[in-house]
Amino acid sequence: MGIERRFTYESFQRWRRPFELGFWPVFAVVNTAFNGVIAQMDNRSIPPWAPWVWEVSSTIMILALLPALIAALRRWPIGWETWQQNVPRHVLCSIVFSLIHVEGMVLLRKLAYIVEGDHYDFGHWWVRFGYEYLKDVRTYFSIIAGISFYRFWVMRLQGEARLLDEPDVGPPLEPVEQPERFLVRKLGKEFLLAAREIEWLQASGNYVNLHVRERDYPLRATMAGIEARLDAQHFVRVHRSYVVNLDFLVEIEPLETGDARLLMRDGIKIPCSRRYRAALRERFGQAATA
Template identity: 75%
Template sequence: MGKYQGFTFESFQRWRRSFELGAWPAFFAINTVFNGMVSVMDHPDVPRWEPWVWESSSAIVSLALMPALIYVSRRWPIRFETWQQNLPLHLFFTLPYSLIHVVGMMALRYVAYAIAGSHYDFDRWWKDFDYEYLKDIRSYFWIMAGIGLYRLWVMRFQGEARLLDEPEVGPPVEPVEQPERFLVRKLGKEFLLAAREIEWLQASGNYVNLHVRSRDYPLRATMAGIEARLDAQYFVRVHRSYVINLDFLVEIEPLETGDARLLMRDGVKIPCSRRYRAALRDRFGQSTAA
């Protein structure tokens, strides 16, 4: 389970960060080359360097705006259950996106034209802002679609956790307030994950990642909400974004700042805030003594 066209999700994880950092620059570079060639053919009456300046300046600003778009897509995702609420927000976001894009690319073009000893006509482009805005709306939602499809692919092959549903008839199979197991869906299949197997949890936007045997299973919940439902005998908050399972804690390394660094059994180091350090030290001592 987990194989896809000759590779596993675990192998993809090793170069996932490099892929995510390089995918959008590669996309905009390729898009610039093709758009530049088309623009040169569409404007035979202008020097050949000008269409390349137009396309490359647009791509540079678009690439610079990607971190903001990725944040917006995470903060207000467009999913089946949220699109009615979040789509109007995204339509509103297209306006500042387009304004920043147009102003930024015009500034770059002004510099490029000045270096070439020429003059850039601002007025012509401002008069065509409605045209640019329509193009930016299309680009905005194409980018959102790309981010969403990639995230869907990752979720499908990584797996996504959720709490067990309460049955419509009869008593629940799990304690409602303190679940012993989570239901994980992966590659169209479902299996149960024991809460005691979770090594640590990390807040990530609208999700909490459940880390189990070098894998992360996103759970759609808040850290405060899920922390309150975990067994306090084993799980303890160590940071605004982290909860750990004491059974998997190996070492507490004090830092000069008053914070600490926690070494987990799998070799991962997790930050521990000063406000949680003393309580953790007491709990860790009790845990090892037991």
């Protein structure tokens, strides 16, 4: 009788980083191999190495530009609420992407041709650029779509938090300005998460991750906005990107730089900036004696 194995976010976390780092290089190698074979079959009258130079030079530039593309998507995410505003920005980014891609791959091809004792002629630049841009804009938005879909899938697997909405009729059951609970949606199911159970919060792009029992629930909000709605008796700002729950803080370790390192109950260490250190020590002492 076999053992049932469930695919969970925790099991995915073990190899998520290697997967994210390795996916695009592996995909690029496979795609380049297929395109190189096809290009060689379609251009039998030219030296056999030439089609491979074309494909490899293009792939190298796309991989080099990939971090910038990912940063652009993080800065201007495409979702139901943002696509009208951010898609035009990505269209402009795709033009810049294509200009750098074409310029770089032409340079690499010229160098490769020189090594082979030949000359590479790109032709009329603006005419060829129009042709290359039609391919590049498809590549750009294919990568954008792939990353967006992957992030959506991970968020569904991980779970996403949001603030409780005010009821349509009657007063809210709890203070909306200082919520006692958050609504967490995960794999189509919803459950309530007590604010007191949040161990710390970390800013991450357009989200704030709520860390609860070794799990992060992203909440679409700014750190300043959510900090103002947390109970100040329990939650304190310790860094530009971190807010901690004093109930889960175990130790404050001073550093020579004037900053500090915070040890949480589960063993995780969180940075504390010097500007927050004095206030934190005072608050931590009060919490410890309370």
